[in-house]
Amino acid sequence: MRYAKIVFSLLALLLVVSGCGTKRQYFEPEALAGKVSYDGSLPGSIVDAVRDGATLSNGQVITKKGLSNVLLPEGFVYLGEDQGRYVAASKCGALQIVDASKKVLFTKECSVSVASASLKANILALVLGSNELILIDINDGKEMMHLKQDNVYVLDSRIAAPYFLGDLIVFPTLDGKLVIVDAQSKKPIRDVVVSNEKFFGNIIYLQVLGDRLVAATKSKVVSISPKSISFLEKEVKDVIVLENRIFVFTKDGRVILADADLRVIKERKFPFATFAGTIYGDFIYMIEKGGYVIATDLDLVSTNVYKLPDEIESHIFTTGDALYYKDHFFKLNRKK
Numbered sequence: 001m002r003y004a005k006i007v008f009s010l011l012a013l014l015l016v017v018s019g020c021g022t023k024r025q026y027f028e029p030e031a032l033a034g035k036v037s038y039d040g041s042l043p044g045s046i047v048d049a050v051r052d053g054a055t056l057s058n059g060q061v062i063t064k065k066g067l068s069n070v071l072l073p074e075g076f077v078y079l080g081e082d083q084g085r086y087v088a089a090s091k092c093g094a095l096q097i098v099d100a101s102k103k104v105l106f107t108k109e110c111s112v113s114v115a116s117a118s119l120k121a122n123i124l125a126l127v128l129g130s131n132e133l134i135l136i137d138i139n140d141g142k143e144m145m146h147l148k149q150d151n152v153y154v155l156d157s158r159i160a161a162p163y164f165l166g167d168l169i170v171f172p173t174l175d176g177k178l179v180i181v182d183a184q185s186k187k188p189i190r191d192v193v194v195s196n197e198k199f200f201g202n203i204i205y206l207q208v209l210g211d212r213l214v215a216a217t218k219s220k221v222v223s224i225s226p227k228s229i230s231f232l233e234k235e236v237k238d239v240i241v242l243e244n245r246i247f248v249f250t251k252d253g254r255v256i257l258a259d260a261d262l263r264v265i266k267e268r269k270f271p272f273a274t275f276a277g278t279i280y281g282d283f284i285y286m287i288e289k290g291g292y293v294i295a296t297d298l299d300l301v302s303t304n305v306y307k308l309p310d311e312i313e314s315h316i317f318t319t320g321d322a323l324y325y326k327d328h329f330f331k332l333n334r335k336k
Contacts, residue, residue: 027253027273027290033304036293038328042067045327046315048077050116050161051205054317054324061086064319070100080161082119089114097124097138106138115174115202116161123169123183125162129155131174133162135186145186150175156218158204165208172203176217178224192229195220205239212260214241221248223262232262237275240284242298247284249275255286257300268300276312281320285332287312293323293332 044056054062055077061068063081072078073096076088085105089095093110097119106124113129119138126134131152135145152174160172164183171179176195181188195201195217205216213224216239221232223246235251245265248256253273257266274289286294291311295304310325317324322331 025272027270027288027292029292029294029305031305032307033295035307036309036330036332038309039330040328042324042327042329046317046324049315049317050079051158052080052161053078054315055088056327062317062319062324066319066322068100070098071102072096072098079114079117080119082121085119087117087119087124089117095126106141108136108141115155116159116172118162118164120164123164125164125169125171127159127162127171127174129174133171133173133179133181135169135181145181147171147179147188149173149177149179152198152202154199155202156200156204160203160206160215163206163208163213165213170206170208170213172206172215174202176201176203178203178206178213178215178222192222192224194222204236207239207241209241209243212241214239214246216248221246221262223260225260228261230262232256232258232264238278240278240280242280245298247280249278249286255284255296255300257298266300268296268303270294277316277318277323279318279320279323279332287316287318287323289313295332 043060044058046054047057048055059071061070061078070086072088075090079089080087085097085099087097091113093113095108095114096104097106098104110128115127115129118125122137122139124136124138131149133147136143163170167183169181169183173179178192179188180190194215200218203215207214211226215222216236218236223230234248237251238249240247244260246258253270255268256264258264275286276289277287279285284296288294289312291308293306322329
């Protein structure tokens, strides 16, 4: 009995020590430059967000242009847009393309949920939750390509969408690859493995600037040009590409400035900061989950921190000059 008591006491002590050792620490700015206030309310709360848009509880959509008048069908969320046509999907695999007048332009029932989608002219590019890559002609509903990739079981919720690049279509797969498809023949011509992690290894970022393609998983960034392929291994939270600069935001609160070939130029660390989103232009605004906006110049020299009205606990969406959270929005240049 005495032995059992000793073992129990040791286990209890280990739990206490372990609990203390894993206690979360929070970002605390040394000084505040001001406060950010809400500018107005939204007609509903944000229930889902992707990189290029967000869905409100009333079915309306926010895109990079701002709040749209389109109303998605009940149970559907926004995936993409092309010339006033909105791609939306349900959790059960139903997909629709609707216009601003709620006219249904195309429908499809998929066997599994749609992870991401992009539309250009009459071509719809889909990445299914089963890691299948599909091209569909929405004029006649026929599949022009259907590629099955390796099975995946656990995904990062940040899922990149296919990208139309001239005569190419770039598919970001759920197992960490870029599959480049010829738009004319509808056949894959090249694969680029960004990361081969079995869990949470999907492509979370995909962007093209000029002749350069930049993509990322949660652990690696790749920059591809006609002359070279470069990699940067970091615990990635987000990526921004501005001209010949690549900004990598990490899970441990660092902002890394690299050149186009991912050679690190400079980095700044914001201890215990957890980045929830970013806005960029002449400055970079990092939205910190504890309820702050961290503003820095493009050279990572000067920094100002502003207090948000709330901590970030759910979906947010950002445009060039605004941040949308819950059922409110505000402009980042409005302070008091």
